[in-house]
Amino acid sequence: MRTIAVVKRIFQQMLRDKRTLGLMFVAPLFILTLFHFLFTDNTTENPKLGVAHVDAAIVKQLKKKEIDVIEYERAGDVKKTIVDDQLDGFMQMKGDDIRLTFENSDPSKAKALQIKIQQTIAAEAAEKQAAMMKKVLHGIQQQLHAPVKMEQMQPPTVHTSYVYGDKDTSFFDTLSPILVGYFVFFFVFLIAGIALLRERTTGTLDRLMATPIRRSEIVFGYLLGYGTFAVIQTLIVVFFAVKVLDITLEGSLWHVILINLLLALVALSLGILLSAFANSEFQMMQFIPIVIIPQIFFAGILPVEEMASWLQAVAKVMPMYYGGDALKSVMYKGMGLGDIRTDLLALFGFAIIFVTLNVFALKKYRKL
Incomplete structure (x- = not known):
């Protein structure tokens, strides 16, 4: 009977907490739906390959392999052309020398394109070899008693280079900068939200609101207080990732620190904001599948440009979309602040919006 009494109390408690019930049942459906659209609505684009002075027969074969071939009269600065024209690779021919340059921001995509090109080159070389053999056999038939010299055709020499990374670059090398930023975002959000929630449940916030202090002063006080520990945590994560785990770093370490700060x-101000709408730590934890987990899918782990157009629009209201792009640009591509200024401005804009909303959220506790 006592066990039944405990069960009855839990049932009554859960039924009174409508928000917890809603999050418990809605959150899994939300995540499942998101997974469904992310992995079923992707529109795979053909790789784009620039070519200069390449045999027409090879170009024809490349197009048959579902490669969008863009022909150039001259190569110029190949790496700059790849970046400016958003190509996946560039192919040049000079006699028996073939030069391949891959963009390589997605190593798996670069390797798939390289395999298609190598297959095309091998097939074309085999066709030329077969044509030569046919010519030799025809000569033998015409001059049975004359010595026939068989020429061995040399395969073309392929030189491969990369705009970003090298031939040993793995998918994790492009993933690790995003994970560094995501873990900073996740833990700062969680710690800040729960810490402020504890301030409310213990009555500290109510006592503060009973004083003449302004709402904005409270918000900035919490931001500076918790922000100090967030800065320390960020520095520890970044230095550990770069110095201990030896994660790829092509750009400036200080730029990486700035992005993560x-x-x-953003995570600090968002965590404080959402804690105003949670009545318990359990409810705060339930914001994670709705607010935090979707961030990782739009941070660059999955190619956003291959998602459905409405999912691309959703990605652009996610802070980690800009944070992931900035970190990958600096740590993997070696870019500078000028190249990522749009991402930095977007993150700063998110922070301003969340801080402003925090000030208004405190109205529910006191009107000044």
């Missing part, structure tokens, strides 16, 4: 500021 902005991500931490």
Whole structure:
């Protein structure tokens, strides 16, 4: 009977907490639906390959392999052309020398394109060899008693280079910068949200609101207080990832720190904001599948440009979309602040919006 009494109390408690019930049943459906659209609505684009002075027969074969071939009269600065024209690779021919340059921001995509090109080159070389053999056999038939010299055709020499990374670059090398930012974002959000929630449940916030202090002063006080620990956590994560785990770093370490500090500021202000709408730590945890988990899918782990157009629009309201792009650009591609200024401004804009909303959220506790 006592066990039944405990069960009855839990039932009554859960039924009174409509928000917890709603999140418990709605959150899994939300995540499942998101997974469904992310993995079924992707529109795979053909790789784009620039070519210069390449045999027409090879170009024809490349197009048959579902490669969008863009022909150039001259190569110029190949790496700059690849970046400016958003190509996946560039192919040049000079006699028996073939030069391949891959963009390589997605190593798996670059390797798939390289395999298609190598197959095309091998097939074309085999056709030329077969044509030569046919010519030799025809000569033998015409001059049975004359010595026939068989020429061995040399396969073309292929030289491969990359705009970003090298031949040993793995998918994790492009993934690791995003994960660094995501873990900073996740833990700062969680710690800040639960810490402020504890301030409310213990009555500290109510006592603060009973004083003449302004709402904005409370918000900035919490931001500076918790922000100090967020900065320390960010520095520890970044230095550990770069110095201990030896994660790829082509750009400036200070730029990486700046991006992660902005991500931490966004996560801090967002965590404080959402804690105002949670009545318990359990409810705060339930914001994670709705607010935090979707961030990782739009941060660059999955190619956003291959998603459905409406999912691409959703990605652009996710802070990690800009944070992931900035971190990958600096750590993997070696870009500078000028190249990522749009991402930095977007993150700063998110922080301003969340801080402003925090000030208004405190109205539910006191009107000044």
